[in-house]
Amino acid sequence: MNVFDILDRLVAFPSVAGRANGDIASWIEAHLAEQGAKVTLLPGPEGDRSNLFATIGPIDVSGYILSGHMDVVPAGEPQWSSAPFTLRREGERFYGRGTTDMKGFLAAALAAVPHLAGLRLARPIHLAFSYDEEIGCRGVPHLIARLPELCAKPLGVIVGEPSGMRAVRGHKGKAAARVIVKGRSGHSSRPDLGLNAIHAMADVLSAAVIEAERLRHGPFDTTFEPPYSSLQAGVIAGGQSVNIIPDTCALDLEARAIPRVDPASLLAPIKACAETVTAEGFQVEWMPISAYPALSLPQDAALAGLLHELTGEAPLAAVSYGTEAGLYQAAGFDAIICGPGDISRAHKPDEYILASELAACQRIIEALGARCSA
Structure with a gap:
């Protein structure tokens, strides 16, 4: 199968994050096994989805990992010009959910496997395909924990997120959380008998705004735009009607941290503020949503x-x-980071990747194989 045929098969799996992924993982497992790769499915604790790890070449020698995720974001937008889980070609463009983010990279890696297998690699090339990346990188930690039993310590990991095949050495870290304030409902004419959860959340939201402004003053890392860590309130929801005292209010927060700053630490002041609301009789829940650290690979x-x-x-x-x-x-x-496609096309209707981008990615993977050959 060529890279376009493989991409067609991968896009056809509606592997939306947070759902079972046995169909796509099993297909990739079978495809790799046909090429002689050593393949291991690694079920996650959810019980209905798995990571996948495969090796071409010797297992007991240090080599390189090609890393990607099998999941995609939902494709429910009405603006799609065609069925999002059916690959459609128009000239050089291949349309479909996940073509850029990031089944294009998976397809290029899988298409390169027969070539790699014929090189008699002295150093292995591994494929590490994860699940649930799109909802907070939830699958890959379980894969990483298993690496010592799956391969020798790798010389490096190439994560094939869309970067126009331009390697990237860094990105910010992220932490997201949801705070839920629960009060007591009642008729709005008797606010003295209820506990207004939206009013209580106002203090928490104010703390988030103050912290976001404080972060604008540093510390700084001019590698990034903006050159400082950031924090925002992204979603707030609560209440039923203007004449009902709202008994619940929820707020979703996100922090993005420059390297050497723990993203979760940026949310700590808001969490501390939320906990003070309990003194007024409210109940408060703090629920981490996702977290991953920054990347900072030295230039040399x-x-x-x-x-x-x-x-x-x-x-x-x-x-x-x-x-x-x-x-x-x-x-x-x-x-x-180094992968085909442009991040600006991801997570939107009519996502696409170019045939030339897929070909360039496959060429570079095969060139890596030549570096690893005897």
């Missing part, structure tokens, strides 16, 4: 040099979006 790292040679361009210092690469680095492995 061997992995950065390798990608410079393979792509012909010096790696970019950083991008604004986040990936699983920070989790690999936190586990002690050098990691870098």
Whole structure:
């Protein structure tokens, strides 16, 4: 199968994050097994979805991991010009949910496997495909925990998120959480008999706004835009009617941290403020939603040099979006981003990838194989 045929099969699986992924994982497992790869499915604790790890070449020698996620965001937008889970080609463009983010990379890696298998690799190339990346990188930590039993410590991890095949050395870390305030309902004419959860949440929201403004004053890292950590309130919901005292209010918060700053620590002042509301008789729940660390690969790292040679361009210092690469680095492995497509096309109707981008990605993976061959 060529890269386009493989992409067609992958897009046909509606592998939306948070749902069972046995169909796509099993298809990839069977496809790789046909090529002679050593494949392991790694069920997650949810019980209905799995990570996948495969090796081409020797297991007991250090090599490189090609990392990607099998899940996609939902495709319910009415603006799609065609069925989102059916690959559609128009000239050089291949339309479908996940074509850019990031089944295009998976397809290029899988299409390169027969070539890699024929090289008699002295150093292995591994494929690490995860689940539930789109809802907070929830699957890959379970895969990373199993790496010591699956392979020798890798020389580097290439995360194939869409970057226009330009390697990227860094991104910010992220933490998100939901705070729920529960009060007591009643008729709005008797506010003295109820506990207004929206009013109580006002203090929490105010704390978030104050903290967001404080972060604008540093610390700074000019690698990023903006060059400081940030915090925002993204969703707030509560109440039923203007004449009912609202008994529940929920607020979703997100923090993005420059390297060497713990993203979760940025939410701590808001959590502390929320806890003070309990003194007024309210109940408060704090629910972490997602978290991943920043990525910061040194400019002189061997992995950065390798990608410079393979792509012909010096790696970019950083991008604004986040990936699983920070989790690999936190586990002690050098990691870098490099994949086909443009992030601006992701998470929107008529997502697409170019045939030339898929071909370029496959060429670079095969060139990596040549570097690893005997």
